[in-house]
Amino acid sequence: MSPNKMLAPAALGVLVVAGLGSIAGDPRKLMEVLLVFAMAQGWNLLCGYTGLLSFGHQAFIGVGAYALFIVTNHLGLSPYLALAASAGGAMLVALFMAGLLNGLRDAYFSIGIWVLADCLRLFFGQWQLAGGSRGLILDPSAVDPSTLNHVVLWLAAALSIATLLGMFLLLRARFGLALMAIRDDERAAAGVGVSIRRNRLAAFLMSAGICGLAGGIYYLSVLYVDPVGAFDLTWQIRILFIVIVGGVGTLEGPFLGTFLYYVLRSAFQGRGEWFAMCEGAVAAAVMLLAPYGIWGYLQQRFGWRVFALAWA
Numbered sequence: 001m002s003p004n005k006m007l008a009p010a011a012l013g014v015l016v017v018a019g020l021g022s023i024a025g026d027p028r029k030l031m032e033v034l035l036v037f038a039m040a041q042g043w044n045l046l047c048g049y050t051g052l053l054s055f056g057h058q059a060f061i062g063v064g065a066y067a068l069f070i071v072t073n074h075l076g077l078s079p080y081l082a083l084a085a086s087a088g089g090a091m092l093v094a095l096f097m098a099g100l101l102n103g104l105r106d107a108y109f110s111i112g113i114w115v116l117a118d119c120l121r122l123f124f125g126q127w128q129l130a131g132g133s134r135g136l137i138l139d140p141s142a143v144d145p146s147t148l149n150h151v152v153l154w155l156a157a158a159l160s161i162a163t164l165l166g167m168f169l170l171l172r173a174r175f176g177l178a179l180m181a182i183r184d185d186e187r188a189a190a191g192v193g194v195s196i197r198r199n200r201l202a203a204f205l206m207s208a209g210i211c212g213l214a215g216g217i218y219y220l221s222v223l224y225v226d227p228v229g230a231f232d233l234t235w236q237i238r239i240l241f242i243v244i245v246g247g248v249g250t251l252e253g254p255f256l257g258t259f260l261y262y263v264l265r266s267a268f269q270g271r272g273e274w275f276a277m278c279e280g281a282v283a284a285a286v287m288l289l290a291p292y293g294i295w296g297y298l299q300q301r302f303g304w305r306v307f308a309l310a311w312a
Contacts, residue, residue, distance in 0.1 A: 027149050027150065027153045028149060028221065030153060030156075031149075031152055031153045031156040031217075031218075031221060032156075032218070033258060033262055034153075034156040034157055034159070034160040035156045035159065035160070035214045035217060035218050036214075036238055036239070036242070036258060036261075037160050037242075037254055037255070037258045038156070038159045038160040038163045038210055038213075038214050039057070039061065039210065039211050039214045039235070039238075039239050040238075040239050040242040040243050040246075040254040040257065040258060041160075041163045041164060041167060041210070041251070041254050042057075042163060042206070042207045042208075042209075042210030042211050042214070043057050043207060043211070043239045043240075043243060044167075044243045044248065044249070044250075044251075044253070044254060045167055045203055045206060045207045045210075046203050046204055046207040047243065047248060047249075048183075048243065048248045048249030048250070049171065049176065049179040049180060049183060049203065049249060050179050050182055050183050050199070050200050050203050050204075051182065051183035051186075052105075052109055052200065052203075052204070053106070053109065053110045054109070054110065054113050054207075054236075055110045055111065055113060055114040055117075055236060055240075056097075056113030056114045056115075056116060056117035056118075056236065057117075057207070057208075057211050057235070057236055057239060058117055058230075058231050058232060058233060058234075058235040058236045059093065059097075059113070059116060059117035059120050059231065060090040060093065060094065060207075060208040060209075060211040060212045060215065061211050061212065061214065061215030061218075061230060061231075061235050062117075062120060062121065062124065062215060062225075062227065062230035062231035063086075063089050063090045063093045063120065063212055063215070064086035064087065064089060064090045064211065064212030064213060064214070064215035064216040065086070065215040065216055065218070065219035065225045065230045066089075066124060066130055066136070066225060066230065067082070067085040067086045067088070067089030067090070067212070067216065068082045068083060068085060068086045068216040068219065068220060069130075069136040069138055069219070069225050070085075070129065070130060070136070071085040072138060072139060072142050073136065073138065073139050073142075074129070078142065079138065079142050079143060079220050080151070080155075082216070083155070083213060083216050083217065083220075085216075086212045086213050086215060086216025086217075087209040087210075087212050087213040087216075088209075088212075089212060090208045090209055090211060090212020090213070090215070091205045091208050091209045091212065093120070093208065094204055094205050094207075094208030094209075095201075095205065097113060097116050098201055098204055098205075100112070100116065101113060101116075102197075117231060117236075118231070120231060121227050121228075121230075121231035122227075124227040124230070124231070125227040125228075130227075131226070133226070133227065133228075134226065135224060135225050135226025135227065135229075136224070136225055136226075137223060137224050138220070138223040138224070140223075143220075143223070148220075148221065149221065152217055152220055152221040155217050156214075156217055159210075159213055159214060159217065163210050164251065167251060168251060168307050168309075170206075171251070171309050172309050175199065175202070176309060178194045178195075178199045179199055179200075179203060181194055182194060182196055182199060182200065183249075215230065238261060240283075241257065241261055241279055241282075241283055242254055242257030242258050242260075242261050243257055243293075244257070244283060244286065244287065244293060245257045245260055245261075245282060245283055245286045245293060245294060246258070246260070246293050246294060246295055247292060247293030247294060247295035247296040247297075247299070248292065248293055248296070249292075249296070250293070250295050250296060250299065251306075251307040252295045252299075252304075252305075252306050252307060253293050253294070253295040253296065255295075256293075256294055256295050257293070257294075260282070260294075261279075264278055264279055264282065
């Protein structure tokens with residue numbers, strides 16, 4: 001292995017250790033970082049590997065959270081088991097959305113899914129079973145408050161690791177090659193027998209399931225969910241910043257993007273307007289100077305690669 005390529009895993013390792021070490025004393029913040037990283041990787045699976053740019057993944061986060069609360073409160077199931085409903089509910093909603101968005105591409109798909117996400121926010125705000133605009137409080141008897149923070153931290157860690165490992169294995173298989181072919185040239189991919197609709201749908205459902213599960217874990221940790229917070233566009237903005245700045249279509253990019261996002265947020269804590277301005281400035285600068293993201297630039301310039309895919 002060349003010295004340049006040896007630097008890649010070392011640099012990423014230092015980044016991960018520094019980031020996790022700086023928040024090791026705050027389990028709630030560490031949990032949030034892990035969950036946002038998983039969400040970003042899930043979104044990256046759809047956008048980075050199929051070319052479908054979504055502005056509505058907050059829909060799956062919200063649906064995942066509400067599915068857990070409704071199943072726990074009304075069916076009496078353990079919230080840890082009800083996490084299956086978070087993933088399943090988000091995937092069912094994604095399946096319904098896929099039917100409505102079928103055939104839409106580029107800006108039409110992006111705006112269409114954003115509109116559907118906002119419709120879901122309005123729906124849950126009026127649905128009495130979901131508490132309406134007041135939201136829902138998780139049944140206090142369903143969890144042990146003394147162990148909750150540690151359990152959700154381990155769940156967040158398991159989800160982030162499983163998401164990364166699962167994507168790595170999927171993208172090394174023929175499925176990954178098919179997705180890349182679709183992203184790069186849809187007509188050529190169809191010409192060699194790749195099923196455009198089936199592969200895109202599979203990526204869409206997996207992406208939704210990851211975000212739904214992350215939403216369920218996050219709102220389990222706060223024991224309360226409401227439509228304004230669960231379907232907040234801020235979730236999507238975080239994901240966009242992390243993946244676009246880190247590197248769309250790379251497994252390494254979200255590590256870098258997550259690190260930069262939380263460094264900026266810590267630096268501008270309590271200064272909301274300044275944080276938003278700096279976040280926008282950094283994103284704009286990266287898009288102008290490194291269109292493929294920071295890791296994408298390092299990959300092209302120095303050949304850095306940590307997760308070697310079979311087709312790369």
